[in-house]
Amino acid sequence: MNSHPEFIPSFLELLRVLPEEVFNYKIAARPDRRRQFEKELASAIETALNILTACLNINELKEQVLEAFASWLRLRHRVPASALSSHPLVLAALSSLNSEILSEASVNVISELIHYTAARNSGGVSSQLPLIQVIVPQVMNLKPQLRDPSKDEEDIKAIARLFADMGDAYVELIATGSDESMLIVHALLEVASHPEFDIASMTFNFWHNLQMILTERESYTSSGNETSIEAEKTRRLQVFSSSYESLVSLVTFRVQYPQDFSDLSTEDQKDFKQTRYAVADVLIDGALVLGGEPTLKILYMKLVEAINHCGKDQHSDWRPAEAALYCIRAISDYVSDTEAEVMPQIMSLLPKLPHQPQLLQTVCLTIGAYSRWLNAASSGLSFLPSLIDILVSGMSMCEDSAAAAALAFRHICNDCKKKLCGSLDGLFQIYQTAVIGEGPFKVSAEDSLHLVEALSMVITELPSEQAKKALEAVCLPSVAPLQEMINQGPLVLGQKTARELTVHFDRLANIFRYVNHPEAVADAIQRLWPIFKAIFDVRAWDMRTMESLCRACKNAVRTSKRLMGVTIGAMLEEIQGLYGQHHQPCFLYLSSEVIKIFGSDPTCANYLKVLIESLFSHTACLLTKIQDFTSRPDIADDCFLLASRCIRYCPQLLFPSLVFPSLVDCAMVGITVQHREASNSILNFLSDIFDLANSTQGESCLSIRDSVIIPRGPTITRILVACLTGALPSSRLETVTYALLALTRAYGLKALEWAKECVSLIPSTAATELERTRFLQALSDAASGANMNNLVVPIEELSEVCRRNRTVQEIVQGALRPLDLNIVAVS
Numbered sequence: 029m030n031s032h033p034e035f036i037p038s039f040l041e042l043l044r045v046l047p048e049e050v051f052n053y054k055i056a057a058r059p060d061r062r063r064q065f066e067k068e069l070a071s072a073i074e075t076a077l078n079i080l081t082a083c084l085n086i087n088e089l090k091e092q093v094l095e096a097f098a099s100w101l102r103l104r105h106r107v108p109a110s111a112l113s114s115h116p117l118v119l120a121a122l123s124s125l126n127s128e129i130l131s132e133a134s135v136n137v138i139s140e141l142i143h144y145t146a147a148r149n150s151g152g153v154s155s156q157l158p159l160i161q162v163i164v165p166q167v168m169n170l171k172p173q174l175r176d177p178s179k180d181e182e183d184i185k186a187i188a189r190l191f192a193d194m195g196d197a198y199v200e201l202i203a204t205g206s207d208e209s210m211l212i213v214h215a216l217l218e219v220a221s222h223p224e225f226d227i228a229s230m231t232f233n234f235w236h237n238l239q240m241i242l243t244e245r246e247s248y249t250s251s252g253n254e255t256s257i258e259a260e261k262t263r264r265l266q267v268f269s270s271s272y273e274s275l276v277s278l279v280t281f282r283v284q285y286p287q288d289f290s291d292l293s294t295e296d297q298k299d300f301k302q303t304r305y306a307v308a309d310v311l312i313d314g315a316l317v318l319g320g321e322p323t324l325k326i327l328y329m330k331l332v333e334a335i336n337h338c339g340k341d342q343h344s345d346w347r348p349a350e351a352a353l354y355c356i357r358a359i360s361d362y363v364s365d366t367e368a369e370v371m372p373q374i375m376s377l378l379p380k381l382p383h384q385p386q387l388l389q390t391v392c393l394t395i396g397a398y399s400r401w402l403n404a405a406s407s408g409l410s411f412l413p414s415l416i417d418i419l420v421s422g423m424s425m426c427e428d429s430a431a432a433a434a435l436a437f438r439h440i441c442n443d444c445k446k447k448l449c450g451s452l453d454g455l456f457q458i459y460q461t462a463v464i465g466e467g468p469f470k471v472s473a474e475d476s477l478h479l480v481e482a483l484s485m486v487i488t489e490l491p492s493e494q495a496k497k498a499l500e501a502v503c504l505p506s507v508a509p510l511q512e513m514i515n516q517g518p519l520v521l522g523q524k525t526a527r528e529l530t531v532h533f534d535r536l537a538n539i540f541r542y543v544n545h546p547e548a549v550a551d552a553i554q555r556l557w558p559i560f561k562a563i564f565d566v567r568a569w570d571m572r573t574m575e576s577l578c579r580a581c582k583n584a585v586r587t588s589k590r591l592m593g594v595t596i597g598a599m600l601e602e603i604q605g606l607y608g609q610h611h612q613p614c615f616l617y618l619s620s621e622v623i624k625i626f627g628s629d630p631t632c633a634n635y636l637k638v639l640i641e642s643l644f645s646h647t648a649c650l651l652t653k654i655q656d657f658t659s660r661p662d663i664a665d666d667c668f669l670l671a672s673r674c675i676r677y678c679p680q681l682l683f684p685s686l687v688f689p690s691l692v693d694c695a696m697v698g699i700t701v702q703h704r705e706a707s708n709s710i711l712n713f714l715s716d717i718f719d720l721a722n723s724t725q726g727e728s729c730l731s732i733r734d735s736v737i738i739p740r741g742p743t744i745t746r747i748l749v750a751c752l753t754g755a756l757p758s759s760r761l762e763t764v765t766y767a768l769l770a771l772t773r774a775y776g777l778k779a780l781e782w783a784k785e786c787v788s789l790i791p792s793t794a795a796t797e798l799e800r801t802r803f804l805q806a807l808s809d810a811a812s813g814a815n816m817n818n819l820v821v822p823i824e825e826l827s828e829v830c831r832r833n834r835t836v837q838e839i840v841q842g843a844l845r846p847l848d849l850n851i852v853a854v855s
Contacts, residue, residue, distance in 0.1 A: 056832035094133035146197035195234030205267035308358035320362035360397035365404035396436030441482035484542035526572035616666035627677030661703035683729035718770035750846035753830035
């Protein structure tokens with residue numbers, strides 16, 4: 029090196045890259061080799077740091093040296109803190125912080141050192157104190173530069189990052205509330221007040237983590253008995269209350285709409301909304317530390333200030349008032365329902381605000397957010413008429429405010445339903461205007477569902493006879509147009525667009541879901557069945573209409589349960605007949621709901637047995653090869669969800685039936701379908717079969733299960749191992765692992781033999797003997813009843829090794845052949 033100085037930059041680059049490779053998972057290294065490489069680097073750390081120290085003398089390479097040093101620190105291998113605190117590389121990085129040009133490399137080193145002192149394997153704070161005592165004062169000296177106008181934004185960002193890193197790393201120390209830690213808190217408040225959101229938001233993670241430590245009981249267990257714990261918690265909350273008060277005041281301006289909001293690009297508008305969500309999270313942290321009421325008072329003062337400002341300005345700047353209300357809405361869950369000082373004043377201010385679209389939208393959402401308060405507060409009822417008037421104005425203003433008003437209307441009707449029973453006529457008027465769409469309302473069909481739910485919740489509070497009449501009235505705006513379409517004859521009905529029908533069925537589905545009067549809903553569905561049947565008969569080919577209609581039937585079944593009487597028989601007969609012709613997946617999920625409610629009823633056993641045999645045999649004929657699963661994943665998904673329901677609610681109907689073996693064969697063909705939901709449903713179905721012994725109802729079916737599964741066991745095991753090693757994406761690993769372990773628990777030594785057989789198919793170039801042995805040991809432990817969590821690592825490692833690059837993955841899949849159900853095992 030000394031004789032060829034021109035090589036030094038390249039050598040330094042190599043020194044920087046080497047430790048980074050430990051974390052580079054694009055390299056197809058085996059886990060063992062990766063661990064070994066990390067150990068090799070750890071043993072060489074002293075040599076590496078000595079070389080870097082020697083290169084410090086070359087001034088123009090200083091930045092490159094520091095970057096390489098930061099890279100070695102990332103390994104988190106222990107160099108004693110006492111050695112690092114006086115190490116020339118550390119001192120060089122610290123001295124660069126004070127130079128005129130703040131070097132990015134020195135900031136990276138200090139950032140890594142901060143995380144290094146807080147790492148899990150660091151031996152605790154006391155062992156790291158020598159290094160912490162060197163770093164913290166140097167970083168604290170940078171605080172005045174946060175407000176230095178001569179500093180460019182990148183430098184400010186770098187300094188802010190160091191403060192944020194300190195906050196994140198030492199949050200547990202800071203939470204003790206010592207005088208030294210409060211200096212860091214004040215610096216972080218300084219960062220939080222920076223006008224640039226990107227800089228200020230660097231501290232948000234710290235405020236959240238600090239809030240969690242201050243408010244969670246686990247943080248105080250070392251304090252002793254309950255009295256000491258409460259005393260220490262109260263002390264700490266008091267210490268930090270002024271900081272969180274400042275924080276709440278500091279962040280509120282960030283949610284204010286920019287003057288030119290309407291001119292911003294879609295991307296910038298999206299970013300602004302993300303900023304508002306982030307600030308809302310900070311306000312919640314504030315409310316958790318300070319309490320909802322004190323936080324509300326701070327925000328109420330901002331609202332009063334904004335409204336006073338509004339009044340003086342003839343053009344009325346609505347934005348500060350909207351920002352204050354947005355913040356008040358954000359903390360609604362943390363304000364007591366019995367708060368009596370500020371909330372009545374806020375509610376009386378709302379009707380006085382100008383009806384500007386964005387402001388009105390936020391006013392409506394705020395009304396909805398405090399619906400529980402309106403129900404609980406003694407003055408709540410007196411506010412309801414004027415607030416409902418605001419919501420009606422919101423529905424008439426524009427689509428966004430109409431959406432907010434409809435949602436708020438739903439919240440109010442849900443929480444204040446008892447208070448609103450006497451105002452049903454007025455609520456009906458709003459509902460009909462919105463649903464029929466003939467008034468000034470701008471509520472979309474989708475948002476009108478909130479109004480359907482709202483009225484349904486109020487109807488739930490009515491006595492039975494009144495509820496039946498109200499239910500009939502609330503269904504009428506949807507039933508009348510459907511009846512009219514049917515009256516025009518099958519030809520016209522068949523030519524209607526799906527949307528013309530689904531808008532009505534979606535509303536009926538919500539009515540049946542939210543009117544919690546089982547008898548009234550059972551009566552309604554019996555009356556409406558001729559309409560439903562007419563549409564089933566004419567439109568069974570139309571997937572969208574059928575999905576919407578089946579959702580309405582499913583909700584009726586769920587609410588009415590066993591009161592549905594004869595209607596349920598007619599409904600099942602209808603879908604059983606139509607499924608054979610049209611194969612609509614929604615017929616399967618409607619049947620799932622029926623199985624859940626009627627599966628254990630012995631009087632329905634014969635009927636349901638015929639139903640599931642018919643549905644499953646039709647589906648097994650449809651799904652005979654993997655391409656069928658790929659082209660109709662929705663049918664596969666709903667079929668195996670239904671099958672899992674049968675295992676849970678009526679195993680005595682499924683297992684003895686002739687269709688059970690063909691259903692298992694069908695699952696084996698489709699496990700490797702790439703569609704996430706379909707694949708998961710099949711894997712969960714198999715897991716439910718393997719776990720049958722855990723269910724009380726299933727024990728009597730174990731011998732039937734075994735007669736079907738054991739002959740197929742080697743093939744099922746091979747397909748599951750193929751899924752682990754690349755036939756399915758790695759995101760599916762957890763579900764596949766569970767199925768494999770469930771199979772092993774169910775069949776013990778047999779399953780281990782099956783696993784040995786198929787693992788022996790994997791070539792040694794793909795997985796070593798050691799990796800295969802560890803995998804089989806994990807399965808053996810599972811068979812012995814070991815905790816699943818301890819078995820996951822060897823299974824994941826075999827998966828990783830076999831997926832490490834495309835060539836290896838293809839070799840493994842070629843050996844395991846998951847799509848071949850008749851592979852002959854190699855002895």
